[in-house]
Amino acid sequence: MSLLELRNVSKRYGDFAAIDGLDLTINKGELRCLLGPNGAGKTTCMDLIVGRQRVSEGTVRLMGTDIAALSEHQIARKGVGRKFQIPSVFKELTVRQNLEVAFNRNKDPFLNMLSFKNFKGMKRYDEITDLIGLKDRSNTVSGLLSHGETQWLEIGLVLMQDPVLLLMDEPTAGMTEQETYKTSQIFNTLKGSHTLVVVEHDMSFVREIADVITVMHMGKLLAEGTITEIENNPQVRNVYLGTEGIH
Amino acid sequence: MSVTDFWTPFELNSFLNALFIGLSIASIWLIAAVGLTIIYGTMGVINMAHGELIMLGAYTTYVLQTFFYIPFLLCLPLVFVIVSIFGLFIERTIIRRLYNRPLDTLLATWGLSLILIQGVRVIFGTAPKYVSIPGWLNFQVSLGFLHLPGFRLFIILATAALIFGTWYIAYRTTWGIRVRAVMADPDMASSFGIDSNRIYSITFAYGAGLAGVAGALFGGLKTLLPDMGSGYIVEAFLVVVVGGTQLLGSIFSSIILGELASIFSYFTNDTFARFVLFTLIVIFLRFRPQGLITEGMKRR
Amino acid sequence: MSANIYHNRKAQWLAYIGLFLLLALVPVLFDSPFLLNQLARYAVFAMLAVSVSLVWGYGGILSLGQGIAFGLAAYGMGMTMQMQFQDPVSDPVPSFMLTNDLSTLPLLWEPFWSTPVGLALTIAVPTIFFIGFGAMMFQARVAGVFVAIMTLAMLAAWYAMAYDMQPFTSGFNGISPPMPFEFAGVSIDPYSPTAYLICVGFLAALTLAVKLLMQSKFGLVVQAIRDDPERVRFLGYNVAYYQVIVFAISGFIAACGGLCWVMVVQYVSPTSLELTLSVSAVIWAAVGGRLSLLGAILGAYLVNGLQSYMGDELQDVWMIVLGSIFIGVVLFLPRGLVGLIEDALGYFTGKSETETATVAIERTV
Numbered sequence: 001m002s003l004l005e006l007r008n009v010s011k012r013y014g015d016f017a018a019i020d021g022l023d024l025t026i027n028k029g030e031l032r033c034l035l036g037p038n039g040a041g042k043t044t045c046m047d048l049i050v051g052r053q054r055v056s057e058g059t060v061r062l063m064g065t066d067i068a069a070l071s072e073h074q075i076a077r078k079g080v081g082r083k084f085q086i087p088s089v090f091k092e093l094t095v096r097q098n099l100e101v102a103f104n105r106n107k108d109p110f111l112n113m114l115s116f117k118n119f120k121g122m123k124r125y126d127e128i129t130d131l132i133g134l135k136d137r138s139n140t141v142s143g144l145l146s147h148g149e150t151q152w153l154e155i156g157l158v159l160m161q162d163p164v165l166l167l168m169d170e171p172t173a174g175m176t177e178q179e180t181y182k183t184s185q186i187f188n189t190l191k192g193s194h195t196l197v198v199v200e201h202d203m204s205f206v207r208e209i210a211d212v213i214t215v216m217h218m219g220k221l222l223a224e225g226t227i228t229e230i231e232n233n234p235q236v237r238n239v240y241l242g243t244e245g246i247h
Numbered sequence: 248m249s250v251t252d253f254w255t256p257f258e259l260n261s262f263l264n265a266l267f268i269g270l271s272i273a274s275i276w277l278i279a280a281v282g283l284t285i286i287y288g289t290m291g292v293i294n295m296a297h298g299e300l301i302m303l304g305a306y307t308t309y310v311l312q313t314f315f316y317i318p319f320l321l322c323l324p325l326v327f328v329i330v331s332i333f334g335l336f337i338e339r340t341i342i343r344r345l346y347n348r349p350l351d352t353l354l355a356t357w358g359l360s361l362i363l364i365q366g367v368r369v370i371f372g373t374a375p376k377y378v379s380i381p382g383w384l385n386f387q388v389s390l391g392f393l394h395l396p397g398f399r400l401f402i403i404l405a406t407a408a409l410i411f412g413t414w415y416i417a418y419r420t421t422w423g424i425r426v427r428a429v430m431a432d433p434d435m436a437s438s439f440g441i442d443s444n445r446i447y448s449i450t451f452a453y454g455a456g457l458a459g460v461a462g463a464l465f466g467g468l469k470t471l472l473p474d475m476g477s478g479y480i481v482e483a484f485l486v487v488v489v490g491g492t493q494l495l496g497s498i499f500s501s502i503i504l505g506e507l508a509s510i511f512s513y514f515t516n517d518t519f520a521r522f523v524l525f526t527l528i529v530i531f532l533r534f535r536p537q538g539l540i541t542e543g544m545k546r547r
Numbered sequence: 548m549s550a551n552i553y554h555n556r557k558a559q560w561l562a563y564i565g566l567f568l569l570l571a572l573v574p575v576l577f578d579s580p581f582l583l584n585q586l587a588r589y590a591v592f593a594m595l596a597v598s599v600s601l602v603w604g605y606g607g608i609l610s611l612g613q614g615i616a617f618g619l620a621a622y623g624m625g626m627t628m629q630m631q632f633q634d635p636v637s638d639p640v641p642s643f644m645l646t647n648d649l650s651t652l653p654l655l656w657e658p659f660w661s662t663p664v665g666l667a668l669t670i671a672v673p674t675i676f677f678i679g680f681g682a683m684m685f686q687a688r689v690a691g692v693f694v695a696i697m698t699l700a701m702l703a704a705w706y707a708m709a710y711d712m713q714p715f716t717s718g719f720n721g722i723s724p725p726m727p728f729e730f731a732g733v734s735i736d737p738y739s740p741t742a743y744l745i746c747v748g749f750l751a752a753l754t755l756a757v758k759l760l761m762q763s764k765f766g767l768v769v770q771a772i773r774d775d776p777e778r779v780r781f782l783g784y785n786v787a788y789y790q791v792i793v794f795a796i797s798g799f800i801a802a803c804g805g806l807c808w809v810m811v812v813q814y815v816s817p818t819s820l821e822l823t824l825s826v827s828a829v830i831w832a833a834v835g836g837r838l839s840l841l842g843a844i845l846g847a848y849l850v851n852g853l854q855s856y857m858g859d860e861l862q863d864v865w866m867i868v869l870g871s872i873f874i875g876v877v878l879f880l881p882r883g884l885v886g887l888i889e890d891a892l893g894y895f896t897g898k899s900e901t902e903t904a905t906v907a908i909e910r911t912v
Contacts, residue, residue: 052777052781090778098771100764101782110765112763112765113760115763341878345877353692355873358873361870362866362867365867368863485696485700516711519707530683533689536687
């Protein structure tokens with residue numbers, strides 16, 4: 001069953017179309033990689049799904065309901081989690097507080113005024129801090145984390161939301177090789193139990209995690225398939241990989 | 248008080264006169280706001296002491312005239328240089344430490360404005376001072392029902408000249424290209440060998456100098472008091488913000504706001520016009536926080 | 548790893564309660580009506596500083612318009628007290644209205660015949676105004692500098708209004724109710740321990756309530772919004788809703804300050820709507836430490852105390868001193884004076900990782 005369905009989606013700025021008649025279907029439990037050269041519209045595509053930008057045309061359906069007109073927090077409440085390209089966490093709060101904010105069964109401010117619970121001994125908290133490897137650092141102010149740790153913390157925030165669909169915008173950007181490897185392990189753990197869309201440039205990382213790859217170019221869908229299919233697709237080689245091939 | 252006292256009925260001739268007064272108000276707000284636009288637009292610095300730089304310009308003119316007997320017209324470039332140097336000093340000592348912390352510059356420059364007001368009060372006392380304007384500017388142009396004091400006309404012309412000069416520097420000189428490169432992307436600009444710190448220093452000094460000239464001109468209109476600057480700061484900021492922190496935007500917004508202020512006060516009175524105008528600005532900013540002229544959305 | 552006692556919640560609560568008990572003991576220790584009145588004024592300023600600390604320190608919203616709530620409430624209280632003096636039959640119209648050619652009481656003033664209604668309006672009007680104004684700004688996602696400018700413009704608008712509507716507000720002269728505030732048959736002399744204790748009581752109750760609030764999940768979300776509103780939005784929270792509530796609470800606190808202010812000075816004029824007061828409140832909070840309510844309170848007491856007791860010969864340079872302190876704090880002590888206390892306690896009781904939060908804090912705003 002398809003979880004997310006983009007039909008004929010366009011996003012225009014004046015005459016320029018950042019997304020041009022894009023169709024995309026993500027099935028439940030799938031890990032989809034979104035590839036494409038700079039300016040292909042990957043980040044814009046994610047912005048349209050989460051409501052950060054509005055579609056000019058077309059429909060975005062999550063589990064059958066059109067979400068294109070909803071505001072960001074409403075889409076988030078429907079179960080869409082987004083990790084940004086530039087990692088954004090709450091730098092003045094501790095790791096634990098960051099995750100507490102993300103744990104959001106209750107979003108009403110007045111009810112939250114009466115909530116003084118903390119996370120001690122909560123199973124999901126332990127699982128997630130284990131997964132992202134920040135268990136020992138729960139009292140660290142997150143502004144002091146390394147770049148890689150910040151990326152993981154943001155992944156943790158999104159997981160804490162317990163979303164049905166996770167959108168990850170370049171989760172390994174700026175990471176060392178070791179950190180990238182660890183991130184791929186995190187993603188492989190999530191695979192199956194979660195539905196993920198990952199935008200990535202790092203091909204070795206994509207090889208580690210991907211089932212199905214979608215390649216975008218100039219706001220359009222260029223190709224879709226397994227890693228071998230994509231690697232051997234002449235069109236893809238042409239526009240994206242140039243003469244260098246996949247490396 | 249009845250409604251008729253409060254509400255002035257419409258009458259064409261005096262209304263046209265009000266429109267001219269509006270233009271005069273616009274030129275004053277604009278000249279007060281130009282320096283602020285440049286400083287905010289280039290550096291993202293909210294300079295709350297801008298009104299005090301205007302005040303310093305006025306007092307410098309007073310000193311130059313009273314103790315050095317320098318003619319008014321010659322005072323203008325001198326004041327520009329002197330207040331620029333002072334601006335440079337402020338930039339080096341305070342502003343430089345606060346780049347990328349716009350709200351902190353707002354607070355620090357507020358502290359600076361307190362110091363400047365009191366400093367001038369200690370030196371010159373609280374008695375009002377005067378700047379004398381040359382006799383040949385003391386004329387009155389009468390075009391039928393329109394009466395324009397010569398000095399107001401002079402201010403409008405001076406404003407136009409300063410705006411043109413600033414525009415020329417920004418868009419027709421290499422220096423201006425560098426400034427705009429730094430505005431667009433400081434990191435990229437510095438990788439091309441542009442020293443953004445130096446650009447900031449000189450931009451701030453230039454903006455301060457413009458404030459100084461504005462003060463010299465205002466000195467011819469009003470009496471000089473140490474706290475005269477606070478009378479300009481709110482309007483100047485609103486011009487900048489409504490305009491979208493760009494030169495062209497500031498020109499439009501000052502004309503629109505000046506005319507609106509004059510029209511409202513024609514129908515009601517000065518203070519009530521302020522209330523209406525400020526409220527309208529707040530509502531305008533709610534719908535267009537980016538001002539009249541837009542920039543794109545941040546990528547993340 | 549031993550933790551800095553500064554970050555220990557129990558120790559914090561003890562410090563807050565200790566301070567308020569100390570303030571409450573002042574009338575027992577000193578028998579000076581003048582001192583009590585002065586300290587009552589400081590307590591009012593401290594309320595204003597607490598409102599700034601909440602909205603700016605915790606909420607990340609730099610409002611230069613806290614004076615709007617303060618001033619509106621001050622006028623409400625002034626009107627209430629003025630009407631306590633007027634007699635419905637023999638003398639229904641305040642004298643300043645008569646000199647301004649108003650022979651009947653304006654409709655706006657009518658509700659203030661009743662003290663409870665007057666008090667309710669005094670607090671409700673500014674709070675509701677802040678809800679509306681906040682909703683307008685935050686739904687449009689106005690942030691940072693623009694909030695500062697919009698609140699500044701709104702404050703200037705209200706100032707012009709109070710100044711201009713002379714028949715209703717007595718304009719520049721302001722309203723001086725001839726008699727102290729009377730409540731439930733008791734006259735509250737501005738120089739009495741009662742007036743002082745009411746002010747300190749308000750300050751203590753409001754501060755402790757805000758402290759508790761900031762320890763709840765609500766407070767955590769508010770601080771997260773300060774750091775990165777967009778991130779919070781994508782976690783499913785309605786950010787504007789939270790910001791409006793914080794802004795409204797801060798307006799409510801400032802309004803309580805305005806109410807107490809007129810009770811202890813028996814006078815209200817457009818000065819309470821001047822930019823100077825609103826920015827001063829920001830200065831107090833910044834000097835003491837905006838990230839701590841206690842810091843904001845200390846800042847208000849210290850700065851005002853310094854001004855009062857600096858000696859006559861130094862009064863001339865007071866603004867220079869204040870300006871320099873302020874620049875110094877902005878440049879070198881972004882956490883304010885309590886930041887020094889935090890470091891000192893950390894030195895003696897052990898550093899925690901939270902200590903180094905400075906790095907992050909300097910980055911904010």
